[in-house]
Amino acid sequence: MASYRWVFRTFLLSFLVILLVIIVVGFQMFKSAEDDLYSDMYDRALQDDEMQQVVLKSDKNGDPHVKPVFQDNINVPVLVWWTPFTGEKGRVKSCGDVKCFFTVNRTYKDHPRAKVFMFYGTDISPPDLPIPRQPHHEWALLHEESPKNEYLFSHADIMTLFNHTCTFKRESDYPTTTLYLKGIEELESTEYLVPIKEKNNLLSQQAPVAFVHSDCGTPSDREKFTERLMKFIPVDSMGKCLHNKDLPKELSDPLKGMSHKDFYKIMAGYKFTMAFENGVCDDYVTEKFWRPLQLGSVPIVFGSPKIKDLMPSNHSIIDIRNYKTIKELADHLNFLNNNDDEYQKYLQFKKPGGVTNTYLKEIMERREWGIDNDWQRGNFIDGFECHVCRRLHENEQLIRDGKKPRTHIATVDHYGCPKPKRFKADGSTERVEDDWWAQEWISTKYQAKAIRYYIDRGLNFTQDEFLKMAADLSDLEHR
Helix, strand or coil, X not given: CHHHHHXXXXXXXXXXXXXXXXXXXXXXXXXXXXXXXXHHCCCXXXXXXXXXXXXXECCCCCCCCCCCECCCCCCCCEEEECCCCCCCCCEEEEECCEEEEEECCHHHHHCCCEEEEEEEHHHCCHHHCCCCCCCCCXXXXXXCCCHHHCHHHXXXXXXXXXXXXXXXXXXXXXXCCCCCCCCHHHHHCCCCCCCHHHHHHHCCCCCCEEECCCCCCCCCCHHHHHHHHCCCXXXXXXXXXXXXXXXXXXXXXXXXXXXXXXXXXXXXXXXXXXXXXXXXXXXXXXXXXXXXHHHCCEEEEECCCCHHHHCCCCCCCEEHHHCCEHHHHHHHHHHHHXXXXXXXXXXXXXXXXXXXXXXXXXXHHHCCCCCCCCCCCCCHHHHHHHHHHHHHHHHHHHHHCCXXXXXXXXXXXXXCCCCCEEECCCCEXXXXXXXXXXXXXXXXXXXXXXXXXXXXXXXXXXXXXXXXXXXXXXXXXXX
16 A cells, blocks of 8 residues: 555656646747747737737847838838837827828838928937938927927027927917816816915915925026015015925925825915916916916916916916016005905906906817826827828828928927026016026027038038037127
8 A cells, every 4th residue: 555655656746747847848938939929020910999009020130231121011101209209119090080100110210101200309319310301201399398498499490490390389380388278167166266365364374475496597587586576575485496485295396296286275375376487488388377377376477478368367367577677566466465356356267157268268179189198189299190190191182183282391480489588687577688598599599500501411410510510600600
């Protein structure tokens, strides 16, 4: 009996060992096959109602002299994100009744259907452009950020390189002027609105004016203005700039804290909020303008010279351009702080139907994209991609009909922002040239000319080469 048990145990142990070996070998064979699959980048397709996913075949040895092999079934216009903004490896996307292929894979620049190179403004590196530019290649610019991030786009030599634009300017092909406004109902909402009696009670522990900025020394010169305003009316500064009051510790992070409901509740308790952008340019409008309106704090505004086009009603903001001096502005703020009825007139739009600006309402009605992960309308990036895609198909249809295709060329008005200025030191609201920020704007003017020189001639260039040419052009003009 014992002998039988020994034989059985030996057999069982041997069986388990053999089974384990089979599993290990099998897994290695499967893993090897899987590795080969991804190394060779076999064609892969994922289809549904909206898109077809396509991955490029590549030379696994990485030989740059090997002619690229493209997916055979791409028979739609190809748009390459030259700056890999979206991270999209490759897909055919439906844009209504037309389709285009989008990818960040630069190899597709040589695809016979390559039509457009797309750029995200902040990520553009001048020496890394697709040069020489082919006659049938168009360029598209998406840049919704502040002019202070890159002054190159303030000059015609750069902007006229692009055929399609998506910027905050209303003149651009696909404007994002209202990027930070979810909807009209957000302006009319009373969710955070603090009654005037409660705001008055809060004055025993806080100032009537709030200033919350942590990006200091900006081209708009907002800290200097606010510092001078503080001489005439109390201002609580809760950011890093001019800091004189702390936010609760959990709200101290400027990125996370400023989108927190508790931060909204604090800001809603202030009668006025300094709503100064970091740069001055037509239609450059951010949450600094929209958030106080949403919360029911009257914004003291400086930024876009056209800001009145976007205010909820004719009497809803305080534009510093309407005052000759900072003291004159402060006198008006003090008057409103002591006169509830006059103050309340600035908040008449905080009710259903309270927004009376027809221009603003028309913009929001026409806007085809949403914000805050609006799954129904998508975002402005997808929207711009489809805008360019539709333009391509429209021109292809014109050609098929024997007609001349439309020529799309941007102008400087699609982004161009003026040379930065600062506030005069005499306490007025007048602006004069700012030597520091203006110099950067001027430098980029000559850089733009140098870049344009190389691109127009189909010449590649290095960073040092175009900067030297820019310096030479500047010297030549100032001799």
